[in-house]
Amino acid sequence: MSSKRGTLTRIKTREKIDGWLFVLPFVISTLVFFAGPLVVAFILSFKEYSFLDQNTIWQAKWVGFDNYLNALKDPVFKKALLNTTLYSLGVVPIQLIIALILALIVDSDIKGKTFFRVAYYIPTVTSTVAVSVMFMFIFKTDGLLNKFLKLFGIPPYNWFGDVRLALPSIMGMAIWSSVGLYMIIFLAGLQDIPHSLYEAAWIDGANKWQQFWYVTLPLLRPTFFFNLVVSLIGTFQVFDQAYVVSGGNGGPLNATMTVVLYLYRTGFRDFKMGYACAIAFILFAIIFALTLVQKKLFGEETQYQ
Amino acid sequence: MKFKRFVATATALLITTSLFVGCGKKEGQTTEQPKEEKVTITLGCWGSSPAETQLLDDQIKKFEETHPNIKIEKQVITGDYNQALQAKIASKTEPDVYYLDVFQAPAYISKGVVEPLDSYLDMEDVKDFEEFLIEGFKKDGKIYGLPKDFNSLAIFYNKDMFEKAGVKEPTTWAELEEAAKKLTKDGVYGMSLSADAARFIPFMLQAGGKINEGDAVAFNTQEAAKGLDFYFSLIKKGYAKQPKDLGEGWNGDALAHKKVAMAIEGGWMIPFMKDAGPDVKYGITKLPKGDKEGNLAFTVAYAMSVNSKHKKEAAEVIKFLTGKEALKMVAESGLAIPSRKSMEQLYTEKYPERTSLVEGTKGAQVFQFGANTTKIMDALNKAGEKLLFNKVNDGKAALDEAAKEVGQ
Known part of the structure; x- marks a missing residue:
């Protein structure tokens, strides 16, 4: 009895060791490239530091909460936060609704649905820089969009150069380029719903609309929650579109200045890495809080089976 | 069994170490050959x-x-x-x-x-x-x-357009405005001007303004404002357009694509024009003189x-x-x-x-404005945009706000 127990513990220990060995590459890379920098960035956010300083990160001067307090007083940061919030509020709902509609279309029995699935997904795998350059071509003053609008007698706009239009233009671009990703996830969610539920609903006399409202939507809730969280995090971290379109300066008149673009500029252009880290952690706190709120609203696990 | 474990361990280690290949310093290579004179x-x-x-x-x-x-x-x-x-x-x-x-x-x-x-x-x-x-x-x-x-800035102009309009190389602000006015016709604009401080600062200097005094801001003066106002008046009067409003990436494109007769750029235009506008016959002339010479x-x-x-x-x-x-x-x-x-x-x-x-480099100032260079440039760029979008009444107001921004 006791020897058997011993063998069992030995096997268990070995399994543990083997397990750790297998995950070791990932654990180490996470520690070195993710957790480590995260801790350092957190420490830096309480210091005054730039990469050009001759002293090390550890010797840099502590400034307490100054970086955080300065951020709250900084008008450009506030503007960046406002822009990012507007961007997020605009992009997330539209993007998810379009993604859901597209998913419903490619989940139905229409002809050539494989083609549509691929076509809708292609923008997602295209590099955002390439997408931005392409959209700059479309949104140019003598670009495709203005030529198209001209057919209806609408005068040309300088889309990315106009204070009011620049941010919405980027929003349109972001929706177009990422809607495919959320469509795929919705599609997976849709196909996860057992057919028997629809059959039952049909027998109960539910029409298509009622089936969608009372079967599809409730069962899509976890998928919806996942998409909402991912999309919100993604939009709050928007950087490349704004960077390419404004040439890195967030112009015109800070109309396309986003939080991440601003922290990049403060860190590498104004040599204030500590301040940039503080901005990053404020952004983290905002995203974290929003995710918790969403979890409260949408996140309870529901089982129908 | 033992062998399998060995393989598993070895694989895990291999994957782990391979992650760090390339992270190491490559400096060591030179020290490996000891006592060699070559540096x-x-x-x-x-x-x-x-x-x-x-x-x-x-x-x-x-x-x-x-x-x-x-x-x-x-x-x-x-x-x-x-x-x-x-x-x-x-x-x-x-x-x-x-x-x-x-x-x-x-x-x-x-x-x-x-x-x-x-x-x-x-x-x-x-x-x-x-x-x-x-x-x-x-x-x-x-x-x-x-x-x-x-490199410093100069006016690059389309010789054919100048000839057709009977315009001579402008040497003063008044002549520049006159030339731009005459050249603006048939869908072509006189000049391509961008709302970029690296292009309008010379005009502020030409008006007798300064950008900085050591590390302090010195651009919020009437003189500097005069230069700024003149630059943007060319756009507001319709003799000049921003390259973006012409659907072009920068001033060089606008000149190469014959959408404008003049563009303010530097020596980098020469190789660029060879590629982008080989059929454009262009000349180079100094920036105009305001109250004095000024260039970056x-x-x-x-x-x-x-x-x-x-x-x-x-x-x-x-x-x-x-x-x-x-x-x-x-x-x-x-x-x-x-x-x-x-x-x-x-x-x-x-x-x-x-x-x-x-x-044109006589009287030029180097493109740098003391310890606050990047802040000054950001603020001036914004001042230009504010003028362009009519967010402020005049150059002086824009510059006052810019000075305040740098001070923060």
């Missing part, structure tokens, strides 16, 4: 056009021929040069010698990462450099970089890292690459104006049509 100096630069790369390679080759004990290893930094260099400096792996843009110079110098060069230099020889260029790399009387070449000079220097282990050799590299022989090669290539006075003549002799580019 390797690393030279950090950004990637540029094939012609410029060729020029630098030729210069390096010449250097290695005359200095057999020093080898130059070129490190081309692609992408965001400033960001990459900062990361290298933070990890103390920066090149011994690197390009330093005059715009970034104050930040780098004040942080103490650049070695002062005075002790390595022959001060008589330094006098050959254009003073206003050296000025951009000085702090407290010490020289922190030797400029390799420079864009320059890059070779600077030395304070952490360099071979400072004497690094100084040799810098001195050679900014020396007469190397700058003669710059002059002959025509890619930029050599930073030495003695070589400017060579440049204008070889390229007589570019004489106005060199002449």
